[in-house]
Amino acid sequence: MSEHPRIARVRPDSRVPQLDREFDYRIPPGMTVEPGVRVRVPMGRGSRVSSGIVTALVDHSDYAGKLGDIEEVISDVVVVPHEMSRLLEEVAVRHAGGVSDVLRLALPARSVRVENAWRQREVPPRQLPTVRTNTEIYEPEAWDGLAARGAKTWCELPYGVNGTGVLASDEVLANLATHTLAGGHSVVLVVPDWRDLNRLRPMLLERVGEQFLAVFDSDSTPSERYRAYLRCLEDDPVIVLGARHAVYAPVSKLGLLIVHNDADDAHREPLAPYPHTRDIALIRAEQTGAALCLTSLVPSIAVQRLRQMGYFDSCRLIRQTRPRVIPTSLALNSEQGAGQARIPSMAYTAIRDALRAGPVLVQVFRSGYSPGLACSECGDRARCTRCDGPLVARKGRLSGQCGWCGEMATTWSCSACKATSHRPIGYGVGRTISELGKAFPGARVIQADGDHPITSVSNAPALVVATRAAEPVADGGYAAVLLLDGQSMLQRPSLNAMTETIEGWEWALSLLRSDAQAYITDIDGPVVSSFASGMYQDLLGRELTHRQELNLPPSSKLAVVEADAATMEKVLTVVANKTPGVSVLGPVSGPGLSSRVILTSSYQEAPSLARELRAVVVAQSVARKKGSSRMKVSFDAQSALDDFGLDAQ
DNA sequence: AGCACGCCGACT
DNA sequence: GTCGGCGTGCTC
Helix, strand or coil: CCCCCCEEEEEECCCCHHHCCCEEEECCCCCCCCCCCEEEEECCCCCCEEEEEEEEEECCCCCCCCCEECCEEEECCCCCCHHHHHHHHHHHHHCCCCHHHHHHHHCCCCCHHHHHHHHCCCCCCCCCCCCCCCHHHECCCCCCCCCCCCCEEEEECCCCECCCCCEHHHHHHHHHHHHHHHCCCEEEEECCCHHHHHHHHHHHHHHHCHHHEEEECCCCCHHHHHHHHHHHHCCCCCEEEECHHHHHCCCCCEEEEEEECCCCHHHECCCCCCCEHHHHHHHHHHHHCCEEEEEECCCCHHHHHHHHCCCCEEECECCCCCCEEEEECHHHHCCCCHHHCCCCHHHHHHHHHHHHHCEEEEEECCCEEEEEEEECCCCCECECCCCCCEEECCCCCCCEEECCCCCEECCCCCCCCCCCCEEEEEECCCCHHHHHHHHCCCCCEEEECCCCCCCEECCCCEEEEEECCCCCEECCCEEEEEECCHHHHHHCCCCCHHHHHHHHHHHHHHCEEEEEEEEEECCCCHHHHHHHHCCCHHHHHHHHHHHHHCCCCCCCEEEEEEEEHHHHHHHHHHHHHHCCCCEEEEEEECCCCEEEEEEEECCCCHHHHHHHHHHHHHHHHHCCCCCCCCCEEEECCHHHHCCCCHHHC
8 A cells, every 4th residue: 555656667688589578576665766767676587687777667567476676776867768768669669679679779888987976966057059050041940940840851951161171061960950959959960970970079069068068979988978878868958969879869858850861871770670860760750749850962762752751841952052063984085095094084184273273082982892793785783684683693603693582583684775694793993093193193192091081181282082981071172073983883783872872972072162073984874964963853753663663662661581491481471471461582591591581561561560570589589499590680771682692692 | 598497317 | 316417498
């Protein structure tokens, strides 16, 4: 007859699938707990203890057995507020994963020192920063009430760099966040990688001060991370800036979620259950009613779909000023000497002139080997005649095989030109630097790539050769840009080849001076036409229709399952019986004994597919046999549709 | 995952 | 006669 519940529902921190649920425990007399705190509870036989999070307090337990006692309260800080708990559960359910797995992504390790200091903090009254915006480049009042009305929108970003090396697009992001904070709302700004983070951090710091900024930086120490996390839990609104994991930040008064460059691959979580920032943000915005803003120069295919559905609207610039793109061809290059073999004469002259005015960017793609095949006549990517998947070469065989459905392409013909022979695709950039050195004698050559990270260069003339996504920012912008290797980038056997190529080109454009020009070499076709004109509507619309017809993301939900042969059989039986609308590609046996299957489902049927797959994961884990590898499920892991190597590996 | 309970071979 | 092999099953 106690007036307070004496039973706590606890979710133990366990990566064992069958333990990833709630368990009831008695709260011993004298102990105080509340939902969201970390506790230690006995788990399993003996005196095994596990840490866990209290999810609820209840009066009665449905459990028939004898309840155990909570062993101790690790900390009375509510580290998982209810709103966050709901998000974690929904993300887990939709990805056929465990809540503990998601929690591990969202919650940094505890630091006792940091926590004690935080608990004793003196909170001075914080004065919200005053608004400083450049909203005038958008429709009047485009940003007003964004948070209040819970807008779901794509926000178009401007091109260009100012004299001190600040990107116009970063300016917009910082202002959007500051503007919303000034209205008393918290903002969560998620960027793809550390370069974006390092550019935006000082800008936000300058605008709102450290009192209103929490940076989730993967480079920082565990205690710094926990410090930023605790700041979120305070009552005052805050701007959270970070990569992937920041999307979970448990801020109070959430008004706006910003996901910058949602097409960037870095938004894909590489740890189970492999959620994508965009999907998490969509769930969170829906659950909380907060505004969601996806920002980029060009909408992603996912954005295109959300707009066509009417779920998203657009926040367009009043006037977008985009540098001019000039397609050039090597074919006109016959009279050139060997020194500038890869550079069309038109571009060569322009770059030589631009090098007198300032730095010139040369964008190249990473070298690498691809087992993919292309039509030997027209050069188009060779695709499976049955499911349109990419054909890949097989060791010692002449005919290719489909990387998705495993179909042998013994009688193949090109869908574009009807030719029947194909050749391997290969791309390399090893010679670029020395070639350019010869072509532009006397020019200072700066190399920027993963091994030579350079974040900025001055406005002095130089030839900056950078791999995609490693381009430094030049003060005032580049005087010209030369885009190389577009053809091989476009032909990559990846579902995202087109969008990633466009993203890389557009990013390079945004680094240009406003009066500068971009030269793209030896490539044509619809993608380049769109790039040259900056008109992507038709291209994106067609691509989305194409994916609709083929049941591919983002028009469908896609689940990739990896398991041993016996488990795979079970998966296929369950899928056939419980989710009749789901279509199956494969299974294809990969390296070792495991096999892989690609399941495509409608958005409507995806939840039940996830539920059924999760049930198999749990059953598989319970009935685990020695040496059996555990099964792996990932939703929308589109890389599975890429160059799946088969026996070519 | 751990950890204990549970029924069959070689030892003091 | 016991000590102990790790197969099977559960964890509030």
